[in-house]
Amino acid sequence: MCVGLPARVVEVKKGMALVDASGAKREVSASLLDELDPGDYVMVHAGVAIAKITASDEDESDEILEDLL
Amino acid sequence: MSIEKKDLARHIVTSYAGPKIRIMEVCGTHTHEIFRYGIRQLLPPAVDLISGPGCPVCVTPPGFIDEAIYLALEKGAVICTFGDLIRVPGSAQSLADARSRGAAVQVVYSQLDAVKYAAAHRDKEVVFLSVGFETTTPGACLAVLQARDEGITNFSLLTANKTMPQAYEALKDSADAFLYPGHVQAIMGTEICEKLKADGISGVVTGFTARELLTALAVVLTEFPKGKPFFKNCYPRVVTAAGSVSGQKLLSQVMEACDTEWRGLGVIPQSGLTLRPEFAAYDARVKFAVPPMDGRSNPACRCGDILRGDCRPPQCPLFGKVCTPEHPVGACMVSREGACSAYYQYGGLTL
Amino acid sequence: MSDVITLAHGAGGKQTAELIDSVFKAHFANPEFTGDDAAILSLGGQDLAFTTDGFIVSPSDFPGGNIGKLSICGTVNDLSCMGAQPLYLACAFVIEEGLPMSDLERYAAAMEKTAAEAGVRIVAGDTKVAGKGQVDRLFITTTGIGRRLPGVRLSGTEAKPGDAVIVTGDIGRHGCTVLLSREQFGIDADVTSDCAPLWGTVKSMLGVTQDIHVIRDATRGGVGTVLYEIAAQSHVGIRLDRAAIPVAPAVSGVCGMLGLEPLYLACEGRLVVFAPQAQADAIVTALRQGPYSGNAAIIGTVTAEHAERVTIRTEIGAETILPPPGGELLPRIC
Numbered sequence: 001m002c003v004g005l006p007a008r009v010v011e012v013k014k015g016m017a018l019v020d021a022s023g024a025k026r027e028v029s030a031s032l033l034d035e036l037d038p039g040d041y042v043m044v045h046a047g048v049a050i051a052k053i054t055a056s057d058e059d060e061s062d063e064i065l066e067d068l069l
Numbered sequence: 070m071s072i073e074k075k076d077l078a079r080h081i082v083t084s085y086a087g088p089k090i091r092i093m094e095v096c097g098t099h100t101h102e103i104f105r106y107g108i109r110q111l112l113p114p115a116v117d118l119i120s121g122p123g124c125p126v127c128v129t130p131p132g133f134i135d136e137a138i139y140l141a142l143e144k145g146a147v148i149c150t151f152g153d154l155i156r157v158p159g160s161a162q163s164l165a166d167a168r169s170r171g172a173a174v175q176v177v178y179s180q181l182d183a184v185k186y187a188a189a190h191r192d193k194e195v196v197f198l199s200v201g202f203e204t205t206t207p208g209a210c211l212a213v214l215q216a217r218d219e220g221i222t223n224f225s226l227l228t229a230n231k232t233m234p235q236a237y238e239a240l241k242d243s244a245d246a247f248l249y250p251g252h253v254q255a256i257m258g259t260e261i262c263e264k265l266k267a268d269g270i271s272g273v274v275t276g277f278t279a280r281e282l283l284t285a286l287a288v289v290l291t292e293f294p295k296g297k298p299f300f301k302n303c304y305p306r307v308v309t310a311a312g313s314v315s316g317q318k319l320l321s322q323v324m325e326a327c328d329t330e331w332r333g334l335g336v337i338p339q340s341g342l343t344l345r346p347e348f349a350a351y352d353a354r355v356k357f358a359v360p361p362m363d364g365r366s367n368p369a370c371r372c373g374d375i376l377r378g379d380c381r382p383p384q385c386p387l388f389g390k391v392c393t394p395e396h397p398v399g400a401c402m403v404s405r406e407g408a409c410s411a412y413y414q415y416g417g418l419t420l
Numbered sequence: 421m422s423d424v425i426t427l428a429h430g431a432g433g434k435q436t437a438e439l440i441d442s443v444f445k446a447h448f449a450n451p452e453f454t455g456d457d458a459a460i461l462s463l464g465g466q467d468l469a470f471t472t473d474g475f476i477v478s479p480s481d482f483p484g485g486n487i488g489k490l491s492i493c494g495t496v497n498d499l500s501c502m503g504a505q506p507l508y509l510a511c512a513f514v515i516e517e518g519l520p521m522s523d524l525e526r527y528a529a530a531m532e533k534t535a536a537e538a539g540v541r542i543v544a545g546d547t548k549v550a551g552k553g554q555v556d557r558l559f560i561t562t563t564g565i566g567r568r569l570p571g572v573r574l575s576g577t578e579a580k581p582g583d584a585v586i587v588t589g590d591i592g593r594h595g596c597t598v599l600l601s602r603e604q605f606g607i608d609a610d611v612t613s614d615c616a617p618l619w620g621t622v623k624s625m626l627g628v629t630q631d632i633h634v635i636r637d638a639t640r641g642g643v644g645t646v647l648y649e650i651a652a653q654s655h656v657g658i659r660l661d662r663a664a665i666p667v668a669p670a671v672s673g674v675c676g677m678l679g680l681e682p683l684y685l686a687c688e689g690r691l692v693v694f695a696p697q698a699q700a701d702a703i704v705t706a707l708r709q710g711p712y713s714g715n716a717a718i719i720g721t722v723t724a725e726h727a728e729r730v731t732i733r734t735e736i737g738a739e740t741i742l743p744p745p746g747g748e749l750l751p752r753i754c
Contacts, residue, residue, distance in 0.1 A: 002098055002204040002252035003753055004277065004307075005676040024609040024673030029181060029211055032256070032316040043255065043307050044677070046151070046201075046753045047179025047606075048208045051255040051313065055306040057276060058075070061284040064303055065077050068291050079736065097754050107738030124754050152678075152750030165748070169424045178605040178678060178751060205753060279736045394746055395434055414743035 081287035087294035096250030097124025119378035120408035132364025134159030141172035149183035180212035187224035210323035235340035243378040247272035258312030266300040276304040333373030372399035428747030432641030457498035467568040469504030484613030488527030492534040495564040503572030510544040538617035578633035579654035583722040584700035588713040590666040592685030616689030634694035644683035657726035678751035
């Protein structure tokens, strides 16, 4: 239900963040996230940053599988 | 270990030899990505992957489209919408059909862009078609607050927003484990998933890349044979236990729960969100006194059974005959991620 | 079929094909009526290619080109895809009253420059002015004629199992550029249109070998639509390798944001080529020397199985089907 795109925060001001996803840039709302700094990675959905991203999917998957075994 | 780390999840999934299991991916984007990556082709016969109702377009009833077309054609409003809704059939026509007959329909990427559009076109009434689950609805709330703060009075929402927990409850007998929608849980946190586990319902929060989908499936297929209810957050890089507290606050500040109709599933009590009375000025139904519209679906359409996992798309009498992506009857065919559309476009399991 | 024309009828996909079959073919059918980019007519012992194309792009100026340049490229490329050297063009303008003269001047200059590059002469034309609001700035229609090189036989029906599928460059840039130029989605990216006249590109391939089966330009509907067209016309399957398909990072980013498939974004300077595997490497090597095909790549092969289907080997090595073209390109959030 929710196309999300990981993007890098370039600039934050007045509740908005300029994000960059491989060169595609857009202003998105930063209202849902408490602290956001340039360089952070966020998940963007319909013009709103819905979460901070704290790891790569590869590292995380490796960790989860290690726990499993 | 002889298998490389990156191939481990895939190995667990393809070599599963446990009991038969029904896994429901609740989220439409999961359905879409699973087909796009070809993950279904990897599953052994004991694993049955069911596409659940997690696509806001699929569960939007025809009456909602009728209301939107009424606002466009009778009230002269500009309809702003996500592209997903353009081809959804109403009782008699879709927004694309209405547009060919003169309705003003504007596709936007974000609800906030609809507010911008309203600000730039003060002489027009702008109505945003507010569909979506907990991931999408905060954006609609932000749009309303922004319109209020900036004194933009020609903007309103036609709401059909829905919440997932009631759907998990309604569908719990249709699956042995859920792949929980990562981006809904990013807002709402994982408390609900823990609660469902306590009630005996298993599931894992799942991300959207191929690695994440395979890892989540591997976790399900490792835990399920142990015979105990389980829950694991397999997407912690995005989903925290608490979720977005600001997002949840925003939802309860602007919206309140209501009964709502899910296409195919009927009315599920308290599973919808609508604007609180203090925001009535931004509620298109109130503002334009929209008459009640029940909408009518094709009675032969089995979208409801498909959403519940009781029927596969090819078993519907309309599938691929009168109901195709170009001429959809049921909403499951309209959205690219709808179960029927995905079956039709990706050829089901025939590869 | 719906009882009114919708935007999907003009999107180049299945509905466009249905419209052509049920209305135009029904009335116009004759032995020379073509499903290819241009008709081949034998006149005075010569094979001539003949075609026409209308241009209504909005906005009419975009990074990498404008409607004038586009109107020359489109027709030149349709002729080129038949292995015909473009010779002469005619153009018809429908202009909205109030269009600044300087804009028209700019488009005409772009047409002159592009025609010169392609080696064609614009020899006839027509001008109509429509009332305010009756057209969006201006519409241009160009009609072209070219001479097919002797010995060349290119057609959408000629793809054979075992053929390599080549694209002449990274895909989807024109569609992406125009989408962003409309400023509807608030997205900014450093992308320019791939719009280019491609006779030189075709000639360079035919210089390597005349053993090429199909050349088609991927315009509206993008590479994906062309692949489905060829799969149907030649009654073959096409297997793509996702990892081999060249897409500029910014185009991928835009597609990710809007939930679009780059294979369905329009190009205006990209060819899809089907040739025997044995010739493929030499063709790609030649293409990579050219000005508009520096990142040409082999993206798949033709198969006898899965006829009329396009399948894709995905990032994880599984096989799936490329969803067939779905009409109007709509951004999605779910």
